[in-house]
Amino acid sequence: MIVNVDDPVLEIHDLTVTYSKKPVLWGIDLTLPKGALVGVIGPNGAGKSTLIKAIMEIVPLSSGWVEILQKPIAEVRSRVSYVPQKESVDWDFPASVRDVVVMGRYAELGLFKRPRKADYQAADYALEQVNMLPYSSRQISQLSGGQQQRVFLARALAQNAEIYFMDEPFAGVDAATEKAIIGILKTMSEEGKTVIVVHHDLQTVTQYFDWVVQLNTRLVASGPIEQAFTQELLQETYGGKLSILSEVGNLLKKQQFPTRDLT
Amino acid sequence: MEDFITFFSFENPNIRYVAGGSVLLAISSALVGCFTFLKKKALVGDAVAHAVLPGICLAFLISGTKNPVYLIIGAFITGWLSLILIDVITRKSKIKEDTAIGLILSVFFGIGILLLTMIQHSGNAAQTGLDSFLFGKAAALVGQDLMVFSVISICLLLGVILFYKEFALISFDEDFAKSIGFPVKRLELALTTLTVLAVVTGIQAVGVVLMAAMLITPAAAARFWTNQLSIMLLLAAIFGAFSGISGAYISYVAPSMPTGPWIVMVISMIAIVSFFVAPEKGILYKLIRQSKIKKRILTENILKLFYQLGEIDNNFNEHRNLSQIQAKRPIKTPTLTLGLKRLTHQGFLKTQKGSWYLTDQGRLKGQRIVKLHRLWEVYLTKYLRIAPDHVHEDADNIEHILTPELEVKLEALLQYPTSDPHESNIPYNKSLKN
Amino acid sequence: MDAIYIISAGTLVAISCGLLGCFLVLRKMAMVGDAISHAVLPGIVIAFLISGSRDSIIMLLGAGVIGILTTVLIEFFHKKGNLQTDASIGVTFTWLFALGVILISVFANEVDLDQDCVLHGEIAYIPLDLWITDSGLILGPRVLYVSGFVFILIILFITLGYKELYLTTFDPAFATAIGISTVLWHYLLMAAVSLTTVASFESVGAILVVALMIAPPATAYLLTESFPKMLLITAILGVIISVAGYFLAAYLDGSIAGAMSSVAGLLFVLAFLFSPSEGIVFSKAQHKEIKTNG
Numbered sequence A: 001m002i003v004n005v006d007d008p009v010l011e012i013h014d015l016t017v018t019y020s021k022k023p024v025l026w027g028i029d030l031t032l033p034k035g036a037l038v039g040v041i042g043p044n045g046a047g048k049s050t051l052i053k054a055i056m057e058i059v060p061l062s063s064g065w066v067e068i069l070q071k072p073i074a075e076v077r078s079r080v081s082y083v084p085q086k087e088s089v090d091w092d093f094p095a096s097v098r099d100v101v102v103m104g105r106y107a108e109l110g111l112f113k114r115p116r117k118a119d120y121q122a123a124d125y126a127l128e129q130v131n132m133l134p135y136s137s138r139q140i141s142q143l144s145g146g147q148q149q150r151v152f153l154a155r156a157l158a159q160n161a162e163i164y165f166m167d168e169p170f171a172g173v174d175a176a177t178e179k180a181i182i183g184i185l186k187t188m189s190e191e192g193k194t195v196i197v198v199h200h201d202l203q204t205v206t207q208y209f210d211w212v213v214q215l216n217t218r219l220v221a222s223g224p225i226e227q228a229f230t231q232e233l234l235q236e237t238y239g240g241k242l243s244i245l246s247e248v249g250n251l252l253k254k255q256q257f258p259t260r261d262l263t
Numbered sequence B: 001m002e003d004f005i006t007f008f009s010f011e012n013p014n015i016r017y018v019a020g021g022s023v024l025l026a027i028s029s030a031l032v033g034c035f036t037f038l039k040k041k042a043l044v045g046d047a048v049a050h051a052v053l054p055g056i057c058l059a060f061l062i063s064g065t066k067n068p069v070y071l072i073i074g075a076f077i078t079g080w081l082s083l084i085l086i087d088v089i090t091r092k093s094k095i096k097e098d099t100a101i102g103l104i105l106s107v108f109f110g111i112g113i114l115l116l117t118m119i120q121h122s123g124n125a126a127q128t129g130l131d132s133f134l135f136g137k138a139a140a141l142v143g144q145d146l147m148v149f150s151v152i153s154i155c156l157l158l159g160v161i162l163f164y165k166e167f168a169l170i171s172f173d174e175d176f177a178k179s180i181g182f183p184v185k186r187l188e189l190a191l192t193t194l195t196v197l198a199v200v201t202g203i204q205a206v207g208v209v210l211m212a213a214m215l216i217t218p219a220a221a222a223r224f225w226t227n228q229l230s231i232m233l234l235l236a237a238i239f240g241a242f243s244g245i246s247g248a249y250i251s252y253v254a255p256s257m258p259t260g261p262w263i264v265m266v267i268s269m270i271a272i273v274s275f276f277v278a279p280e281k282g283i284l285y286k287l288i289r290q291s292k293i294k295k296r297i298l299t300e301n302i303l304k305l306f307y308q309l310g311e312i313d314n315n316f317n318e319h320r321n322l323s324q325i326q327a328k329r330p331i332k333t334p335t336l337t338l339g340l341k342r343l344t345h346q347g348f349l350k351t352q353k354g355s356w357y358l359t360d361q362g363r364l365k366g367q368r369i370v371k372l373h374r375l376w377e378v379y380l381t382k383y384l385r386i387a388p389d390h391v392h393e394d395a396d397n398i399e400h401i402l403t404p405e406l407e408v409k410l411e412a413l414l415q416y417p418t419s420d421p422h423e424s425n426i427p428y429n430k431s432l433k434n
Numbered sequence C: 001m002d003a004i005y006i007i008s009a010g011t012l013v014a015i016s017c018g019l020l021g022c023f024l025v026l027r028k029m030a031m032v033g034d035a036i037s038h039a040v041l042p043g044i045v046i047a048f049l050i051s052g053s054r055d056s057i058i059m060l061l062g063a064g065v066i067g068i069l070t071t072v073l074i075e076f077f078h079k080k081g082n083l084q085t086d087a088s089i090g091v092t093f094t095w096l097f098a099l100g101v102i103l104i105s106v107f108a109n110e111v112d113l114d115q116d117c118v119l120h121g122e123i124a125y126i127p128l129d130l131w132i133t134d135s136g137l138i139l140g141p142r143v144l145y146v147s148g149f150v151f152i153l154i155i156l157f158i159t160l161g162y163k164e165l166y167l168t169t170f171d172p173a174f175a176t177a178i179g180i181s182t183v184l185w186h187y188l189l190m191a192a193v194s195l196t197t198v199a200s201f202e203s204v205g206a207i208l209v210v211a212l213m214i215a216p217p218a219t220a221y222l223l224t225e226s227f228p229k230m231l232l233i234t235a236i237l238g239v240i241i242s243v244a245g246y247f248l249a250a251y252l253d254g255s256i257a258g259a260m261s262s263v264a265g266l267l268f269v270l271a272f273l274f275s276p277s278e279g280i281v282f283s284k285a286q287h288k289e290i291k292t293n294g
Helices: A048-055 A073-079 A097-109 A117-129 A145-159 A175-190 A202-208 A231-238 A243-254 B002-009 B013-038 B042-063 B068-092 B097-121 B143-162 B164-172 B174-179 B184-206 B208-225 B229-253 B259-277 B283-313 B322-328 B333-346 B360-383 B392-398 B404-414 B429-433 C002-026 C030-051 C057-080 C085-106 C115-120 C123-128 C142-160 C162-170 C172-177 C182-223 C227-252 C256-274 C280-293
Strands: A010-019 A022-032 A037-041 A063-068 A080-083 A163-167 A194-198 A211-216 A218-224 B349-352 B355-358 C130-132 C138-141
Touching: A010 A048, A010 B392, A022 A048, A022 A211, A022 A218, A022 A243, A037 A048, A037 A175, A037 A202, A048 A063, A048 A163, A048 A194, A063 A073, A073 A080, A073 A097, A080 A145, A080 C172, A097 A117, A097 A145, A097 C162, A117 A145, A145 A163, A145 A175, A175 A194, A211 A231, A218 A231, A243 B360, A243 B404, B002 B013, B002 B229, B013 B042, B013 B143, B013 B164, B013 B184, B013 B208, B013 B229, B013 B259, B042 B068, B042 B097, B042 B184, B042 B208, B042 C085, B068 B097, B068 B143, B068 B184, B097 C030, B097 C182, B097 C227, B097 C256, B143 B164, B143 B184, B164 B174, B164 B184, B174 B184, B184 B208, B184 B259, B208 B229, B208 B259, B208 C085, B229 B259, B259 B283, B259 C085, B283 B322, B283 B333, B283 B355, B283 B360, B322 B333, B333 B349, B333 B355, B355 B360, B360 B392, B360 B404, B360 B429, C002 C030, C002 C138, C002 C142, C002 C162, C002 C182, C002 C227, C002 C256, C030 C057, C030 C085, C030 C182, C057 C085, C057 C182, C138 C142, C142 C162, C142 C182, C162 C172, C162 C182, C172 C182, C182 C227, C182 C256, C227 C256, C256 C280
Parallel strands: A037 A194, A037 A211, A080 A163, A163 A194
Antiparallel strands: A010 A022, A010 A063, A211 A218, B349 B355, C130 C138
């Protein structure tokens, strides 16, 4: 069940990503429509975060290519926003909420230039949207999990991008924050922005998203929620790895086999 | 040569002390180092090594003598203290372990230097030689030192042998050790004590800065060769002993050469060589394996080409020349000739006047590769839902790695499909027999 | 006059090291800084042999290269050899340091460096080593110029690259995502660390460079939660350390560099115990308060 779209906002072609030669993502072909609110689901270790990191070129690709807005990522970085897992940074870091949100403006500033008043205004505006403006001068070490996530979302909003990738924005946040965040994401999607979210909780998929991508090393399904979020497909995604595929993956790692035959 | 004989006859008591001392020290620190290495606390040894300096100076200031027993006690106390402080700092504040180690290491050493220079400037005649702890004084070991070392080394050895199982477990999986009721805290205390002991004795040979190498490097070198803890310990001890005696020998032959740095140099060389040549993990080994894989892929690809050409003409015995093969797949001429030569040598091809043809054996092998390629394409389209026009490249690679076991599984899973996603026939062995 | 020379050289070195150290500490790379400070030794000896003197630009440039080489080696052993990072650091720097000491012994006649000086430097000799132009004009202590030059470089580096250094330190994945090269800034920082190490080497020695790189930032980290303030506090601590270190050394008749690191350690202990937000004494009192209130 893989639905492809014409004029996609994101196109992934034959993407393979390996970790010390063992494929964690295998032969992914995927297109996503503009303005969709996409949930990426799959069991632990299915390669969900890796997919997003590969799209942003944070991890190297072993094969294939990715195009965002019909261009390679390097040319459109300023139109793309990425929200890492909040556990990926050290929240003891000496920074205030505002410091972090203004980082969203760095891409447009360019080398050597300092953020100016307009950038701080943009940051404050983003903070207002996530209801964090009163906390703008607070140190990030004093935030709760939900507040940390709101700060990350505000940083993404400050980027004013067209397509957003979010790695588990609902992990470790309180119910109120979860509701607030999904509200913002829905508004963004209505404004024509594309939002791709790595998600864990299957209960809320149908409420939150209009498009779903099911992943387990390989792409199991991608399509509008009513077509691609079926019991049968879920079983395939969560029913364990394909035994032959993982055996071949292990062999590739053991023999340090190349990912592509280059002769 | 004469030097060599004099040295290794060990008749000269000085040589005996130096060689014996170096070897004992190297072995005991290598053994303890294996556990700290496996616990991923390699740099803690470095911190202890630096932290013993103020202890030595204080012991001297208090006792007024250079009696090794006093100095070792002093060193032991501050070495221990440094470990406790690292632990307290990381637990009680937001400071991370690496910063805590670096902080303790450099501040303790700074205090040590301050004390040492104070002692030196005080004009106390007894102090000469105290600074040898900085770079070690393996070449100046005497009988009394050797006695002390031997006792400590034996303690260390006994400690490692007695607690072998326990140390192995806490280095491997601390939580599990806790869950089965091991006194993890006390065992760690024991291991820490042994580490401090090893450092305290070891610095007399190689000095504070290079002591870390005596703990880390033999373990790192041994780790390349084995996955078994007992063998790793043995190898680390052997590497340590070898570097100890080599260092002693080098500074015997060339007296201006410092023993400690040479011991470290030798053990580092062992580690670097291991890093390249060790089986399985060595880089050279990996490169050789890569080139073997490349060769295999090349020859299998050529056989596949012969088979595919045979399919097109419906004649598997046809002779083909270079340009015919290259028309099917543009492999560079030198590479192709090499591959053809190898295949002829292996009996998969026969050659005649600048052209080659398949032997029965070659045809079977070519057929297998073609079959695996097409089976994998079927698998990818069916189970990974990859579009038929995207499966070829992956199959081009995976066809070379599928083992006979996987081949059987794949056939059974796909129920012996007759054609691949591109409608090409999948050749099975049976058809050949007909 | 001598005291002023020594204290100002010490201050320049302490501030340069401390500012870079802030980034190292936050990047959890304190031990890489330690490794670089040891590993530049063979580079210094070789540069000495090539140029025949201490005050060459070759030495500073060569140092940057060797520092980067050290980081590359550490990463090479780690990635290609699957050696864990801590062990990879340990193996690399001890090996290079041993090589340096051996080179000093081999070329003892040609190289005017002694082993002790390598470890703890001799800042007290700074006023003796004057920079005299060909025309005989005395321009003051040579080391002062070298550390001043490096100090300006470091300040420039941090001011110009502040945004990039800050972001790649806090959230490297996000930095990569918005097109800031984490690898480039990583190596630039390593080059800066090596440069500073070499420039500070003769005055404070290899290990005390580490003390100045780690102790003031760690102290400042406990005192503030704002990064600009952390840099400022580190710089102020640098001044305090060199002034207090100088007088402590004079009083005890010991090594100035040793006294400076002792002071740095003492300041850390004070912050660790009494920092308003992080100090263990204060937070204990706080705990009690909460308990009594509850």
